Amino acid sequence: MAIRERLSGNEATAFAMKQINPDVVAAFPITPSTEVPQYFSTYVANGEVDTEFVAVESEHSAMSACIGAQAAGARAMTATSANGLALMWELLYIASGSRLPIVMACINRALSGPINIHNDHSDSMGARDSGWIQLYSENCQEAYDNMLMAHRIGEHHDVLLPVMVCQDGFITSHAIENIELLEDEKVKAFVGEYKPQYFLLNKENPISVGPLDHFTHYFEHKRQQAEAMKNAKKVILEVSEEFYRLTGRKYGLFEEYKTDDAEVCIVVLNSTAGTTKFVVDKMRQEGKKVGLIKPRVYRPFPVDEIAEALAKFKAVAVMDKADSFNAAGGPLFTDITSAMFSKEVFGPKVINYIYGLGGRDVRTDDIELIYNKLLNIAISGKVDSVYNYIGVRE
């Protein structure tokens, strides 16, 4: 029997970490992820885990400590947000380039400046090309579930890449929801022991990590790393299938909500997908054929699958909670449209909405407005503006 609880997203994340019982957790507090290491340090103090908790002086050091620990042969975890993630920037590449499957809880928050502690996706989107697998979570349940699956994905022999589990700061990180937790033994059996093939503290088979690579071999290593990211897609599906058999909770590369006969569709990440589901239900009662696609796996980007899923719509709106400042569209939008182009999916009209920056509320009215815009495009076949903002004072 699963345990019924009520937890915030941060508590759920920390609870998952407790059940995983990693060897090392190194973290520096930053809003809104502070609670994760805070709760976790309580578990350490109470002897509920045998983790070595490393209280560092910055996020740069937190990621460095995780890299050192993981290279040594330990399972290492951390949590961060916004500028903390930005401060880890160079180490993110070292973790992925050294193929160290560290797991991080990324509690999404706007990057300063101006200073802002609320939720958008500018932090994780900034790290989207750092070679980390990125999973996004709509609510506390998904944050917990993704956390339990993260090690299995990252540590798989064909992958060996670090994994970032994202959720919306304050919106899910601090909001208490009903949640179903797995029993400790089940988590232990599912996550399993970490048995790295090569690690620094193995005196039987000594290795060096982090060599000078230059133009002679760096390219080969990056090519190999890119292949690992491609492999990750299959592994994510395998691990999710196993998780489904264990819990009955089904996860894929993305979730399709009421898309079967839908004419128009919104693509949106994390908690806004929940708000959108509410709008879909409401508009469906009015007989409007609207649907939702919620990407769960953003890196690796499910390019073929998502293009194929979008092919049947007449109009699609991609909502980005981060701007790329490329004068062309947000990060999710440019990925979606390039996926469609490369798969020769030219049917749907695709528009972009930048929304919710710095924690600006996205209301059901806003989403309904977008759906109505899409329904109009579906009828007229005309797009007046591709790159749009919603919720900003014009």
Next chain:
Amino acid sequence: MSIKDCSDVKCRVENLEKVISPDVSWKDITIGGMIANAGNAELFNTGDWRSMKPIWIKDKCKQCLLCYPVCPDTSILIDNEGKRTDFDYKHCKGCGICAKVCPFKAIDFIEEV
């Protein structure tokens, strides 16, 4: 994709040559640039970086070996009789410390051409 588990030295060395050879493909190279054994710096030709070059003048050399301990690249080769021979130009980066330290001006230091 990964290096073999090698218990004996021979296997390690064979594998090592494979993983860091100049023509290794991305399919065979070790993950993340991991190095499987010590002593492989020898396979890395750092002599390419040199812009200045030391020249050993055999006739002036008194075999005092003062140059030997100061070389940061172990590029001064010693034969079986304990006498220095010519430079290891594959690894000498041309720092010039040997020329500076030589009391007999037996090492010239010239521009690499």
